[in-house]
Amino acid sequence: MKSVDAHLADILATVRPLAPLELELEQALGTTLAEEITSPVPLPPFDNSAMDGYAVRSADISDIPVTLPVIDDIAAGSVEPLAVGPGHTVRIMTGAPMPTGADAVVPVEWTDGGTVSVRIDRPVTAGNAIRRAGEDVQAGDVVLEAGTVIGPAQLGIIAGVGRRRVLARPRPRVVVISTGAELVEPGLTLVPGQIWDSNSFTLTAAVREAGGDGFRAGSVGDDPSVLLDRLDTHLVRADAIITSGGVSMGAYEPVKEALSPLGTVRFEKVAMQPGMPQGFGVLGDDRVPIFALPGNPVSSFVSFMLFVRPALDKMRGLPESTQETVTARVTRHLRSPEGRRSYLRGVLAPDGTIEPVHGQGSHQLAALAMANALIVVPEDVIEVAEGASVEVIRL
Ligand SMILES: Nc1nc2c(c(=O)[nH]1)N[C@H]1C(S)=C(S)[C@@H](COP(=O)(O)OP(=O)(O)OC[C@H]3O[C@@H](n4cnc5c(N)ncnc54)[C@H](O)[C@@H]3O)O[C@H]1N2
Numbered sequence: 001m002k003s004v005d006a007h008l009a010d011i012l013a014t015v016r017p018l019a020p021l022e023l024e025l026e027q028a029l030g031t032t033l034a035e036e037i038t039s040p041v042p043l044p045p046f047d048n049s050a051m052d053g054y055a056v057r058s059a060d061i062s063d064i065p066v067t068l069p070v071i072d073d074i075a076a077g078s079v080e081p082l083a084v085g086p087g088h089t090v091r092i093m094t095g096a097p098m099p100t101g102a103d104a105v106v107p108v109e110w111t112d113g114g115t116v117s118v119r120i121d122r123p124v125t126a127g128n129a130i131r132r133a134g135e136d137v138q139a140g141d142v143v144l145e146a147g148t149v150i151g152p153a154q155l156g157i158i159a160g161v162g163r164r165r166v167l168a169r170p171r172p173r174v175v176v177i178s179t180g181a182e183l184v185e186p187g188l189t190l191v192p193g194q195i196w197d198s199n200s201f202t203l204t205a206a207v208r209e210a211g212g213d214g215f216r217a218g219s220v221g222d223d224p225s226v227l228l229d230r231l232d233t234h235l236v237r238a239d240a241i242i243t244s245g246g247v248s249m250g251a252y253e254p255v256k257e258a259l260s261p262l263g264t265v266r267f268e269k270v271a272m273q274p275g276m277p278q279g280f281g282v283l284g285d286d287r288v289p290i291f292a293l294p295g296n297p298v299s300s301f302v303s304f305m306l307f308v309r310p311a312l313d314k315m316r317g318l319p320e321s322t323q324e325t326v327t328a329r330v331t332r333h334l335r336s337p338e339g340r341r342s343y344l345r346g347v348l349a350p351d352g353t354i355e356p357v358h359g360q361g362s363h364q365l366a367a368l369a370m371a372n373a374l375i376v377v378p379e380d381v382i383e384v385a386e387g388a389s390v391e392v393i394r395l
């Protein structure tokens, strides 16, 4: 059997980072910057008030209390150049440009709030409550490096330096297709022998959480030609495809039957539990990666975490990283099949223990939904004693 590491290595050797596109800022959340962002101007662009109050010459208010005439008002957005002469003051708002001559702002709370004249009760030193031009960024400074994932704050600074579009690697568009004649859309009525399709929801959501745009393309039955048609329809708009089901040893395995003859998708047994039957390859002239995951709900989810997620990271242009694990003490004795790496479901507690959930079958979706971590049991370990240390992947 092929090792988990070898299967992942094959996948990562095949998938490529997506080509960067010019994206409007509204489309850029979750994409990966493919250029350096520099600021054309200093930020703030001009000296401005940090508070609502009065712009003064600090020397005029060394003896307090003092009453000064208020000669003008400056709101944020004011573009008229204003000056404050000796013995005068100007009412100023947060974000408004400092008038020439003034060297400090007195917060309104330290005054009587007058509009014709104002009594100032506390002295200030030069520079008080002024935000200097270039205090955040100098003109020409790099504000974001290429390779940065654009989150809300990153979008803010891109807009803050005046950009409307950025060059970024888009979120991978991933089409998710369930296979199996037994599958029924949730919300519809089952007859005996049928189950509701859950994998397509899990996998589409997992794509979204992994920084891709998941698109649920419904389920197809057991007819390989129907699957091929569905793939054909969606291939043009997919950066990757995920199918679930139809890859093991049964008499009706539509994914295997449809894709094996193409010669670009391989079906293999990977030494893991759950998730042993795996298919991976590429489709079409654009060599779109396809992940043919096993149908058991826990198997497809674990396969996603181990194989699809790192592939999506690579497509997004993120650096390759090894799966992060933490060490925990297991609260119960565990068994694991020889020669296969197990990913058992458990609840990791703040005290550093992990409680395996009841129901470790790869069909036991409710048990998976209670877990917050996977316990990794290496291939050569068949038993783990209660209290032993294990490596754990947080979900
Ligand atoms: N003779 C053998 N039988 C099986 C083997 C084997 O090596 N020899 N491997 C087993 C393992 S391990 C797994 S995992 C499964 C994988 O089977 P398939 O990928 O072919 O998946 P299906 O047969 O279509 O479905 C398996 C199971 O999962 C349910 N399922 C499928 N799709 C969904 C969905 N979208 N939502 C919810 N549940 C789904 C399906 O009804 C089946 O119960 O094969 C074993 N058999």
Ligand code: MOO
Residues within 6 Å of the ligand: 272, 273, 274, 275, 276, 277, 294, 296, 299, 362, 363
């Ligand atoms: O390997 Mo299958 O994925 O257990 O159930």
